[in-house]
Amino acid sequence: MNIINxxxxxxxxxxKEDTLESTERKFKLLRDGQGAWNEVLLKDRISxxxxxxxxxxxxIEKGAGILTSEVGKPLQQxxxxxxxxxxxxxxxxxxxxxxxxxxxxxxxxxxxxxxxYEPLGVICNISAWNYPYLVGVxxxxxxLLAGNSVMYKPSEFxxxxxxxxxxxxKQAGVPDSAFQLVIGxxxxxxxxxxxxFNGYFFTGSYKTGQYIYEKTAHKMVPCQLxxxxxxxxxxxDDVTDIKNIAAGTADGAFYNNGQSCCAVERIYVxxxxxxxxxxxxxxxxxxxxxxxxxxxxxxxxxxxxxAQLDFVETQVKDAVAKGAKVVIGGKRVDQKGYxxxxxxxxxxxxxxxxxxxxxxxxxxxxxxxxxxxxxxxxMQDTEYGLTAAVYSTSKERAxxxxxxxxxxxxYWNCCDRVSAALPWSGRKHSGFGATLSHAGLRAFTNPKAxxxxx
Numbered sequence: 001m002n003i004i005n006x007x008x009x010x011x012x013x014x015x016k017e018d019t020l021e022s023t024e025r026k027f028k029l030l031r032d033g034q035g036a037w038n039e040v041l042l043k044d045r046i047s048x049x050x051x052x053x054x055x056x057x058x059x060i061e062k063g064a065g066i067l068t069s070e071v072g073k074p075l076q077q078x079x080x081x082x083x084x085x086x087x088x089x090x091x092x093x094x095x096x097x098x099x100x101x102x103x104x105x106x107x108x109x110x111x112x113x114x115x116x117y118e119p120l121g122v123i124c125n126i127s128a129w130n131y132p133y134l135v136g137v138x139x140x141x142x143x144l145l146a147g148n149s150v151m152y153k154p155s156e157f158x159x160x161x162x163x164x165x166x167x168x169x170k171q172a173g174v175p176d177s178a179f180q181l182v183i184g185x186x187x188x189x190x191x192x193x194x195x196x197f198n199g200y201f202f203t204g205s206y207k208t209g210q211y212i213y214e215k216t217a218h219k220m221v222p223c224q225l226x227x228x229x230x231x232x233x234x235x236x237d238d239v240t241d242i243k244n245i246a247a248g249t250a251d252g253a254f255y256n257n258g259q260s261c262c263a264v265e266r267i268y269v270x271x272x273x274x275x276x277x278x279x280x281x282x283x284x285x286x287x288x289x290x291x292x293x294x295x296x297x298x299x300x301x302x303x304x305x306x307a308q309l310d311f312v313e314t315q316v317k318d319a320v321a322k323g324a325k326v327v328i329g330g331k332r333v334d335q336k337g338y339x340x341x342x343x344x345x346x347x348x349x350x351x352x353x354x355x356x357x358x359x360x361x362x363x364x365x366x367x368x369x370x371x372x373x374x375x376x377x378x379m380q381d382t383e384y385g386l387t388a389a390v391y392s393t394s395k396e397r398a399x400x401x402x403x404x405x406x407x408x409x410x411y412w413n414c415c416d417r418v419s420a421a422l423p424w425s426g427r428k429h430s431g432f433g434a435t436l437s438h439a440g441l442r443a444f445t446n447p448k449a450x451x452x453x454x
Contacts, residue, residue, distance in 0.1 A: 033177020
């Protein structure tokens with residue numbers, strides 16, 4: 001399997017993909033070793049994962065360089081991702097004992113009732129390329145903390161990063177029998193779906209997630225899906241600091257080249273502040289530096305996948321054909337690499353693909369609305385349900401609007417952020433289940449109820 005640098009289109013290296021035989025061998029190692037890993041004291045498992053975080057920090061320049069080379073993420077954003085992963089590990093390790101320890105529900109005379117959180121067993125983690133460190137630690141860290149063994153399949157677009165993660169986990173003290181990595185694309189994924197795992201945890205597209213769900217349903221094991229989004233954002237008429245709001249929301253739309261499941265994907269602006277907001281938004285986007293991701297200061301690098309260039313280009317053409325206006329960007333960059341100009345569209349409507357299909361690229365549509373009621377109607381018009389954001393001076397107004405949106409996360413005066421203390425979950429085509437928070441730690445356990453008389 002060739003690993004391509006999306007900024008230069010050159011082959012970085014070639015990796016040998018796993019086969020049925022090698023995957024089955026790794027699975028057997030994990031199945032046979034899971035019990036021993038679970039017998040390691042939780043405090044010792046915590047110490048090992050904390051050591052992994054220390055190694056991530058100590059090797060941040062190497063890790064960021066590898067990530068940038070194969071995904072195209074600007075170097076500073078790659079560093080940010082690794083630091084963010086360490087912050088999540090910190091919360092998970094500091095709270096693991098609290099949420100994985102036995103819960104005593106009642107201790108009455110003669111009867112004790114308690115809940116014990118047992119590991120699921122052998123976990124299959126099919127991960128994503130856009131944030132391989134962040135979405136990875138969301139799954140394999142709490143899974144390991146809870147006493148599971150983990151088969152980790154990084155995306156074929158971030159395999160080198162996956163190998164770096166595996167190396168550092170092993171250096172930290174995670175045994176081979178508790179963590180194994182498989183390399184490959186769809187064919188290897190198919191092999192995983194046929195093995196008797198005790199749980200499947202996938203991060204990626206709705207289409208692939210639906211396929212995995214259907215293929216594993218007969219096993220009657222947990223299948224948790226963190227999928228895409230078409231995340232809406234509404235700017236109300238009572239906002240005052242429009243310049244900073246435009247800057248923050250532009251970052252929410254274009255950070256990581258828009259290749260984020262929780263990126264701002266469509267913007268609705270009250271007609272009273274629409275013109276000023278659009279002007280400030282365009283000024284901000286014009287200041288984004290597009291170029292080689294290895295150059296300091298680059299904000300927009302290449303798209304990771306070549307095929308996504310065609311999709312984004314088609315979305316822009318569809319919008320223009322239906323009456324939209326391109327106010328900045330709108331086309332590929334005429335140079336080596338998978339570069340597309342950061343693109344802002346106005347005069348958009350919901351007949352256009354850009355307002356209902358996940359873009360996962362540097363393109364955003366901004367739509368004028370007359371009031372909160374219209375904003376709510378437009379925000380609700382989606383098959384996805386990951387995040388939604390409202391900018392307003394009134395918290396009460398924002399929460400009232402967000403309460404009407406069927407999404408797993410609501411933002412007031414912020415966007416495109418994740419907190420380890422809060423559950424990360426989707427609804428509808430954005431998936432189901434939760435990572436992070438206490439819910440994300442317990443997602444990798446089977447609760448057992450004890451009724452103890454005597």
